[in-house]
Amino acid sequence: MSAPKDPATQIAAADPVEQAVWKALRTVEDPELPVSIVDLGLVYAVSVEDGEAVIDIILTYSGCPACDLIVMDAEKAVQAVSEVETVTVDIVHSPPWSFERVTDRGRHRLNQHGLTVPDGEALRDPECH
Amino acid sequence: MSLDELTTANRTAVLEFLLALADDDFVAGHRYTDWTAVGPTLEEDNAISSMAQDELGHARIWYDLISQHHEGNIDDLAFNRPAEERRNSVLLEVEHEDFAYAIAHNYLYGTAEKRLLETLLDGKVDAVADRAEQILDEEPYHREHAESWLDRLVATEEGRDRLESAFRDALPRAADLFTFDDERVTQLMKAGVFTKDPVILDQEWNAEVCERIADLPLGITVDEADELLSQPPERNGRAGEHTDHLTSMIDEMHADNLAGEHPISQTLRT
Numbered sequence A: 001m002s003a004p005k006d007p008a009t010q011i012a013a014a015d016p017v018e019q020a021v022w023k024a025l026r027t028v029e030d031p032e033l034p035v036s037i038v039d040l041g042l043v044y045a046v047s048v049e050d051g052e053a054v055i056d057i058i059l060t061y062s063g064c065p066a067c068d069l070i071v072m073d074a075e076k077a078v079q080a081v082s083e084v085e086t087v088t089v090d091i092v093h094s095p096p097w098s099f100e101r102v103t104d105r106g107r108h109r110l111n112q113h114g115l116t117v118p119d120g121e122a123l124r125d126p127e128c129h
Numbered sequence B: 001m002s003l004d005e006l007t008t009a010n011r012t013a014v015l016e017f018l019l020a021l022a023d024d025d026f027v028a029g030h031r032y033t034d035w036t037a038v039g040p041t042l043e044e045d046n047a048i049s050s051m052a053q054d055e056l057g058h059a060r061i062w063y064d065l066i067s068q069h070h071e072g073n074i075d076d077l078a079f080n081r082p083a084e085e086r087r088n089s090v091l092l093e094v095e096h097e098d099f100a101y102a103i104a105h106n107y108l109y110g111t112a113e114k115r116l117l118e119t120l121l122d123g124k125v126d127a128v129a130d131r132a133e134q135i136l137d138e139e140p141y142h143r144e145h146a147e148s149w150l151d152r153l154v155a156t157e158e159g160r161d162r163l164e165s166a167f168r169d170a171l172p173r174a175a176d177l178f179t180f181d182d183e184r185v186t187q188l189m190k191a192g193v194f195t196k197d198p199v200i201l202d203q204e205w206n207a208e209v210c211e212r213i214a215d216l217p218l219g220i221t222v223d224e225a226d227e228l229l230s231q232p233p234e235r236n237g238r239a240g241e242h243t244d245h246l247t248s249m250i251d252e253m254h255a256d257n258l259a260g261e262h263p264i265s266q267t268l269r270t
Helices: A007-013 A016-026 A067-079 A104-112 B008-033 B042-067 B074-079 B099-121 B126-138 B140-153 B157-176 B182-190 B198-215 B222-230 B244-253 B263-269
Strands: A043-049 A052-057 A086-091
Touching: A007 A016, A007 A043, A016 A043, A016 A052, A016 A067, A052 A067, A067 A086, B008 B042, B008 B074, B008 B099, B008 B182, B008 B244, B042 B074, B042 B126, B042 B140, B099 B126, B099 B140, B099 B157, B099 B198, B126 B140, B140 B157, B157 B222, B182 B198, B198 B222
Parallel strands: A052 A086
Antiparallel strands: A043 A052
């Protein structure tokens, strides 16, 4: 399976209802980091057809103890979109998540919290406070 | 291809194989948790607890897939099956007498699991191959952990003695790791679910581990290691034959206030 496109490209290509779903997902944070699951690159796909929203999410690693929380938070956020009637969140396993999926905004947020995101061979310096 | 597109016989065979992988992960994970808070160093405590979490996560991945075609949900599969319905290798269920057991088990299991997952990696069933790929991506750390501890333990006489005892005890129990039903293996090879024959991977694994153990300054030769490993297993966990250690582990899960007795698990059973 080929890698999903980055969130910005996917959001730009989405229809208005799907864009609203992406916006709702942006409010869902990883329970262990104050960063949106969209900016961490965990949302692989969003589709809405006839009010049925289907979201594909990957976990940063399979033992992630926050799995159920992320799924519940995502369902709740998307359910609040007025055009959405049902929400299905599928945990996917391929292609593997990597740091390359983290958006610039996500990198900035992680930097602000003192975490450096590996970026190819060069590592960015975290902002230390 | 999805699991639904397989013939019923092939689907049953692959689910049975996945159940063995899931049970291996689940039982291995639980034995690692025995070291949480009592590891030999604080750093090791962290490392082995983290490996326990990985193994339980991998068990969840397989139980989740199996539960889509099986009675009961993930928790039911994990907590509410009696020992005779479990398919994990006997190697993994036995209590660790000391820390050398944790390392011997991690080494033998980590190297075997890698090969078992490789049988699935390029198979036709995406749901299986994708999961195998994700788990394989997360396992190299476990093998690095085992390798670095093998070298560390043999640095002292006490470490060598304990590790040698652990391997002498563990090798015969590891004999069931690849002891799957031949007919089903052939069937899954034909169906394109397995891309590498587990029988051949078993031979390669056997050669690899015997050589590595003989290379350690332990007084176990390649031939001795091979003899310990190549006897037919006294109990074949893949066929549901287990020791009392597994029953005790399951009983412990069902002790007061523990997972198996949790209201959620109870609801599932009624």
